Amino acid sequence: MRAETLGIIGGTGWLGGALAQALLDTGFVSAAQLFLSNRSGSHPLSATGAHLVGDNQALVDASDVVIVSVRPEQFNALKIDASGKLVISLMAGVTAQTISEATGARAVVRAMANAAVEIRQSFTPWHCALELPASEVDFIEHVLACVGTTSRVPTEDCIDYLSALSGTGPAFPALLMTALTHQAMAAGIPQDVAHQAARGVVVAAGQLLAKHDPQAMIDSLVAYKGVTAAALQSLLDAGFERQIGEAVQAGAEVARRGM
Numbered sequence: 001m002r003a004e005t006l007g008i009i010g011g012t013g014w015l016g017g018a019l020a021q022a023l024l025d026t027g028f029v030s031a032a033q034l035f036l037s038n039r040s041g042s043h044p045l046s047a048t049g050a051h052l053v054g055d056n057q058a059l060v061d062a063s064d065v066v067i068v069s070v071r072p073e074q075f076n077a078l079k080i081d082a083s084g085k086l087v088i089s090l091m092a093g094v095t096a097q098t099i100s101e102a103t104g105a106r107a108v109v110r111a112m113a114n115a116a117v118e119i120r121q122s123f124t125p126w127h128c129a130l131e132l133p134a135s136e137v138d139f140i141e142h143v144l145a146c147v148g149t150t151s152r153v154p155t156e157d158c159i160d161y162l163s164a165l166s167g168t169g170p171a172f173p174a175l176l177m178t179a180l181t182h183q184a185m186a187a188g189i190p191q192d193v194a195h196q197a198a199r200g201v202v203v204a205a206g207q208l209l210a211k212h213d214p215q216a217m218i219d220s221l222v223a224y225k226g227v228t229a230a231a232l233q234s235l236l237d238a239g240f241e242r243q244i245g246e247a248v249q250a251g252a253e254v255a256r257r258g259m
């Protein structure tokens with residue numbers, strides 16, 4: 001597929017803006033080919049030369065492919081006719097059927113990015129119920145790869161589930177880091193040291209997982225029967241995996257129910 005023009009509704013928002021900047025920086029589109037819309041008008045992204053418009057229908061009419069990156073609760077207010085077009089939604093909790101009925105799109109893709117778009121390391125799964133030509137699949141994956149990695153998933157429910165997993169971005173590590181910090185302080189470790197220690201675990205040592213298999217790492221640490229093994233075993237005995245499963249399902253339920 002060769003899309004000459006690409007439009008991002010909500011293209012000056014946190015996610016839409018990061019994607020727009022990445023699309024330009026990687027040379028995937030030129031500024032002349034990129035259309036962005038918002039309600040409030042001026043935005044630093046317009047300095048790139050991308051077209052910033054206030055009329056969403058004008059953006060749709062000018063764009064071969066339309067990306068929707070408004071907040072879920074803002075979607076109802078969009079009144080666009082995207083008949084015949086491919087629409088890629090980045091919204092959590094708005095079904096493809098709702099988007100299809102509201103826009104008349106030829107095909108609706110749901111993609112779920114996360115906050116790591118900011119550093120272009122988002123894992124962004126996507127789903128489309130229709131058979132798509134290989135060129136269109138290639139196009140979608142190239143757009144999403146501008147902000148990290150991507151993978152097509154077989155059902156829309158995978159997107160709702162993954163909204164509460166990869167879509168949460170740094171949320172789980174942040175919770176772990178604050179819990180480690182608070183518990184260290186409660187155990188008498190000075191605050192700055194507690195913070196440094198927790199950061200060392202989550203941000204620094206966590207990077208080792210980029211090149212080590214996590215299960216092999218856990219197995220070898222448990223087999224060592226030392227300090228780390230005792231800490232891990234305590235968590236496992238307390239139902240750590242079950243709790244994580246319940247947490248992700250609780251988030252996924254919200255995504256499935258819609259917002």
Ligand SMILES: NC(=O)c1ccc[n+]([C@@H]2O[C@H](COP(=O)([O-])OP(=O)(O)OC[C@H]3O[C@@H](n4cnc5c(N)ncnc54)[C@H](OP(=O)(O)O)[C@@H]3O)[C@@H](O)[C@H]2O)c1
Binds near residue numbers: 071112113167169
């Ligand atoms: N943030 C995350 O970590 C994350 C993770 C996964 C998925 N998402 C999804 O990403 C989507 C965008 O989230 P965000 O965090 O980027 O929100 P955001 O920063 O509030 O961006 C929303 C953008 O939409 C614009 N907008 C709102 N109503 C509009 C309308 N009627 N016409 C044109 N533009 C409109 C807003 O600009 P104006 O106010 O100027 O109109 C704003 O630029 C959400 O649907 C969310 O589910 C976010």
